[in-house]
Amino acid sequence: MERAERFWAEALERSRHALGSGNLVPLETELIPPQGWEPFQLRRLLSATPKHLRAQGPKPNPFRPWDPQLQVCLLGRRHLLLLNKYPVQAGHVLLITQGYEPQSGWLKGGDWSAVARVDADTSGLWFFNSCAEAGASQPHRHLQLLPRHGDQVACPLDRLVRAQLAGVGRHWPWAYKLSPRKPGDGAEALAATYHAHALSLGLGDPGSDPRPLHPYNLIFTDHWFLTVRRVREHVAGFSVNALGFAGYLLLSERSELAWLQREGPWALLQAVAARG
Template sequence: MGNEHFWSAALSRSSEALEHGALIPLTTSRLQCPGPGGEHFELRQLNAQLPRHHRPEGPKPNPFRPWDSELEIEAIGLEHVLILNKYPVQLGHMLLITRQWAPQVHWLTFADWNALVQVDRDTSGLWFFNSGPKAGASQPHRHLQLLRRPNGETSCPREGWFCSLLAKRSAQQSGGTDDVLMNSCVVAQRPNHADPVQEARVLHGLYRSLAMGLALGDAETERAPLAPYNLLLTPDWMALIRRRQERSSGFSLNALGFAGYLLATENSDLDWLERNGGERLLQKVVSQISDATDDSESSMTSG
């Protein structure tokens, strides 16, 4: 991690934006996560209505064309801008957005990864990306999100799960599992490179490789991924999760759900969560790699 210039700028801009009412933090209360495996999740109860852009009904104007200048942190190259999330889940919650329109449902490009590396080399943490509405994206304009983590701090509550899966895959122990979550996720150790441009190329290549391993298609031949997905990136690993739907039991789930962060609203079924646990909640919204194979074979048979 570098000098954390972007983190300092995010804190300064947050203070100003709060004073002017441009920043509206989500007010939540921390709850003990009930059910089996609750210790691997952080559950919060929303103390107000969901912001308009998170509600399923009604039109959603693009807040990034133009973006609010009071939320701008800094330009990142010629194609991207780093801004504050208007509805942050933590102080200094950042968004890396494209200056011009780029769809959230299309592939991340080398330019996206190059901009990410420029930020990440200075200020790092938990990056996440929701590829579209079924993966929990609230906006169609391309944006990656960053929750800063200090050096040595665990990136997320379910980090151990991803590290365990990474160890199994490295030891070639992935075959024969009936674990729904494992069969819907691919994970790889994050590579490092001294040159930032080369690092961006390597990350872009790893992302494409994981996407093919998740049966999302090849970015060179498919205009868009064949299924919605979430991406998580830490200083140590990258993971993609194949999605089937956005919500279950009243919980809206994006990439942060798989990181172990759950947000309960007035519609959330906490009794169900107590009976079944967070892992089961995640299982209900994923699509296993085998599902894609079955769909393909079914299509060939019917054709």
């Protein structure tokens, strides 16, 4: 599926201006050579630890109002694309609600319509952290997108995820649900998969329960849609959000590298996810 990638181009252009004004603060990291944890990628944080990775505590809402210097575009009257102030790559964007909606609430039909609108133009690795226990750093609803061209690998675990869908990969020992996705699946298909996964994992019923019963992560691409039920945000000093289940890990000043070398990344994920 060929995409125009206008949103991505606008995000890159807006990033150039925001960098010049100091409104954008990219995370400076270095890739640590693999030490038995392939295919995971472990990066060491070199810049100062951003506020959203520091000790937990009451936090203001940076999206109310949002920084106009980081605005990529409005998506109707209820959503917009915003540059992530602390991007992990160029063009890293957030899809947020213009009015306040809780990150810990259910994603709604309007959220999926906004996702589908962006996805039809610029796709990649989408992810969502449902609350602080699942790695969310802000209380205001936001999904995140790391854009990818059509021929790019979405994430380090993409091959293993696709192998599972093909019936030849090993299953993971935590509570998750994985479904295939067709490129171009719209809002209704995305919402239906989300609903089915929530019911299957015991997260509750988005149609009747007032809020999810447990923390969870979403990760989805053109080809698959993954939901993981969580029990905690960190272990051994490693903060794990949805990107951990895509194969991206971050080593901060609090992280115990020796623990990871001894136990391995799969044990890290198993420690923060609910048992399968």
